[in-house]
Amino acid sequence: MTETKDKLKTAVFKYIESEIYDYPDTVQNIKDRYQNIMYASSKQDDAGVVKGGGVGRPTERIATALMSSTSLARLERIASAIGSSYDQMPEDHKRVIQLKYWDNRKLTMEGIASECFMHRNTASKYRKEFVYLVASKLGY
Template sequence: MTTAIKKATFKHVEAELFQYHETKREILKRREEILHAPRGRDENIGGGRSSEPGRPTERIATRLLSDVRLRSLEEVVDAIETSFEQLPEHYQEVIKLKYWSGKSYTWAQIADKAYVHPNTATKMRKEIVYLVAAKLGWG
């Protein structure tokens, strides 16, 4: 396990875990906005070349790659997915129950459903959050 992270970082990572499915939807929405955005006006009045590529495919690719918000959302989703895939199945079950079920289970209820001791469930929580934080470079 990595070194301790700040309490605010821990809470932020947990918030990202809770919002994982919403973040994936937001990524799709943002991509659609970029793909279907009207071409901006050419404000290059004095001549010379525009800084944006002239071909539509290149222009869209450039926008997709340079959109800071999109890249940030994708980074969070990638960190969560990579962490989830490398965790054992019983850890994945804890993530599904606590963060993705849409229900407000207590840690005691999660421990019961995952067939682990409540202390083990909270240790798993900490390990999950630390792993995601490390993948994001936040811890």
């Protein structure tokens, strides 16, 4: 897939992997935050602090809350990078990624390779390519 000339630092590689592991929760978190902002009965900032009350301009309040939520924007950026990277992968790569990061069985790389009918090194290569592609999309 996409080759990165520079090697990622171990800490960055692990951080990207942690975001990939958390991807399903991140997507749900984004949906929950949108729901909270859209249906909030009072004006709140990102920290949940109530700012005044009464009837106002709900459309503007919602738009402002959505646009000013830096944590929501960060989550969306991460989810977008992971989702679009996953969509770019060939089917055999996707199977490795699915088993490695989102399968509840928590297989080893040997188990993943066996299940995908490939050598462990090939499965590890697909994993690394995916992490590097996500990292590239996130600016690392």
